[in-house]
Amino acid sequence: MTLGDRNTGRPRFLSEGAAAMRPTELSTLGDAPLVTAIGRFSQEALGEAYRRHSGAVHGLARRLLRDDTLAEEITQEVFLRLWNDPEKFDAGRGSLRSFLLAHTHGRSIDLIRSESARRTREDKDARLAPGSGQDVEEEVWEMALADSIQEALSTLGEGERRPIELAYFGGHSYREVAEILGEPEGTVKSRIRSGLKRLRVSLDAAGVSNA
Amino acid sequence: MTQHDDYTDIEELLGVYALDAADAPERHLVEQHLLVCEVCRVELSQHRTVLAALSADMEPAPDRIWARIAGTLDAQQPGPANIIPLKRVSGITGFKPLHWAAGVAAAMAVVLGGAVFTQANQINDLNIRVAAQEQEITALASVPAGNPLEQAVTVALDDPGAQVATLTAEGTSGAMLIVVLPDGTGYVYQSTLEQLPDGLTYQLWAVIDDRVISAGVLGNRPNIVPFHIDPEGLQGLVITREVSGGVAQSEAEPVVSWFSA
Numbered sequence: 001m002t003l004g005d006r007n008t009g010r011p012r013f014l015s016e017g018a019a020a021m022r023p024t025e026l027s028t029l030g031d032a033p034l035v036t037a038i039g040r041f042s043q044e045a046l047g048e049a050y051r052r053h054s055g056a057v058h059g060l061a062r063r064l065l066r067d068d069t070l071a072e073e074i075t076q077e078v079f080l081r082l083w084n085d086p087e088k089f090d091a092g093r094g095s096l097r098s099f100l101l102a103h104t105h106g107r108s109i110d111l112i113r114s115e116s117a118r119r120t121r122e123d124k125d126a127r128l129a130p131g132s133g134q135d136v137e138e139e140v141w142e143m144a145l146a147d148s149i150q151e152a153l154s155t156l157g158e159g160e161r162r163p164i165e166l167a168y169f170g171g172h173s174y175r176e177v178a179e180i181l182g183e184p185e186g187t188v189k190s191r192i193r194s195g196l197k198r199l200r201v202s203l204d205a206a207g208v209s210n211a
Numbered sequence: 212m213t214q215h216d217d218y219t220d221i222e223e224l225l226g227v228y229a230l231d232a233a234d235a236p237e238r239h240l241v242e243q244h245l246l247v248c249e250v251c252r253v254e255l256s257q258h259r260t261v262l263a264a265l266s267a268d269m270e271p272a273p274d275r276i277w278a279r280i281a282g283t284l285d286a287q288q289p290g291p292a293n294i295i296p297l298k299r300v301s302g303i304t305g306f307k308p309l310h311w312a313a314g315v316a317a318a319m320a321v322v323l324g325g326a327v328f329t330q331a332n333q334i335n336d337l338n339i340r341v342a343a344q345e346q347e348i349t350a351l352a353s354v355p356a357g358n359p360l361e362q363a364v365t366v367a368l369d370d371p372g373a374q375v376a377t378l379t380a381e382g383t384s385g386a387m388l389i390v391v392l393p394d395g396t397g398y399v400y401q402s403t404l405e406q407l408p409d410g411l412t413y414q415l416w417a418v419i420d421d422r423v424i425s426a427g428v429l430g431n432r433p434n435i436v437p438f439h440i441d442p443e444g445l446q447g448l449v450i451t452r453e454v455s456g457g458v459a460q461s462e463a464e465p466v467v468s469w470f471s472a
Contacts, residue, residue: 037439040424047281050272050280055271055272058272058276059266059272072275076276080280080283087427090360098259098260099259102262168230168232168262168265173234174232174233177232186223189223192227192230192232193222193226193227196226196257196262
């Protein structure tokens with residue numbers, strides 16, 4: 001079943017009530033009622049969540065793992081988890097997108113840190129940029145981010161930007177980041193936090209932090 | 212190290228925690244702290260919002276992923292698609308309230324597979340216990356400002372058209388408070404039900420026009436959970452204990468329930 005023909009079907013488990021909303025109605029729902037409908041077994045609601053967020057979820061997993069098969073597995077897992085445990089999403093704690101991406105990132109990092117995936121990834125790093133793992137993150141970063149986000153990032157100094165890049169897109173622990181950059185661990189830890197705070201202010205100003 | 216130093220150390224870890232860049236013992240430390248610290252929960256949420264923004268511009272995911280997800284859901288489908296209609300309770304409108312509640316409760320027991328729900332002569336006892344538990348729960352309840360969901364509950368409870376239901380059961384001390392607004396928006400906002408083990412969840416069911424419809428899964432330790440139902444014809448609310456993720460049709464006995472008088 002494709003996303004397109006999914007939209008013409010009836011809900012799988014429940015034919016009545018709010019869970020039986022038409023796709024046009026679902027598209028107007030906010031995060032909390034959408035997840036509520038998912039909790040009531042509305043496959044259309046899950047499809048709507050997929051339509052809204054799968055690009056970001058899959059893109060992040062792909063960027064982190066550099067492996068299409070693994071990225072697709074993670075994407076599938078993230079949305080099935082939303083289906084199976086919708087109550088884990090708390091609308092009071094942030095958007096559905098940030099909830100899904102946090103899970104995507106966490107699971108991808110788990111994979112990266114597992115031995116086999118690490119080997120695959122390091123092989124690809126070596127092929128893409130021999131002798132410079134850091135350059136790969138830099139390259140991916142530059143290619144993938146929108147102008148508004150790059151602009152916000154440019155407000156960070158090198159000391160804050162690089163640790164965030166290496167940890168978030170490189171999948172390194174902050175201790176590894178400290179080693180790569182030759183900085184004390186405490187300094188890296190503080191700069192990541194202050195960098196995220198500064199980034200938030202910049203993204204707020206640019207109107208792009210409501211993801 | 213002082214308490215203040217501990218707190219500062221944990222605060223410093225929030226950024227690396229959001230990036231999944233903390234070590235396992237540090238992650239554990241942060242997670243324990245987050246259970247009790249609203250300030251840090253808010254900061255973590257802000258960090259995650261920033262990180263989500265960094266991932267906002269991506270190419271669409273391939274359709275084949277959705278096809279696999281849909282295939283998995285189809286494979287999980289537990290039997291018939293539709294909720295089985297409850298057996299009609301004839302002459303409902305002519306019944307006195309207590310008889311009516313007993314009639315719906317008996318029909319619920321057929322669908323939910325339990326014998327729990329009820330004899331008409333238990334209703335008076337139940338009503339007395341409801342009043343006592345409502346008083347007890349109200350005393351326990353505090354609805355702090357700040358969290359949007361908590362604020363939403365506060366607003367809902369102030370709505371003159373809101374209906375507050377206290378779900379209880381014979382022979383147990385646990386209860387659950389639910390508020391339902393005229394537009395069908397509802398909140399589970401207080402619960403003294405025991406925490407369920409991992410792998411289990413409480414599930415909320417609405418009895419509407421003699422039919423039982425899932426209103427959502429609540430997790431294994433419900434706090435504030437929003438839901439939406441069709442408010443027209445709402446006759447009752449029932450909680451069951453189910454496997455994590457919930458079920459389309461329950462065969463479990465009700466844990467607690469409420470029926471409109």
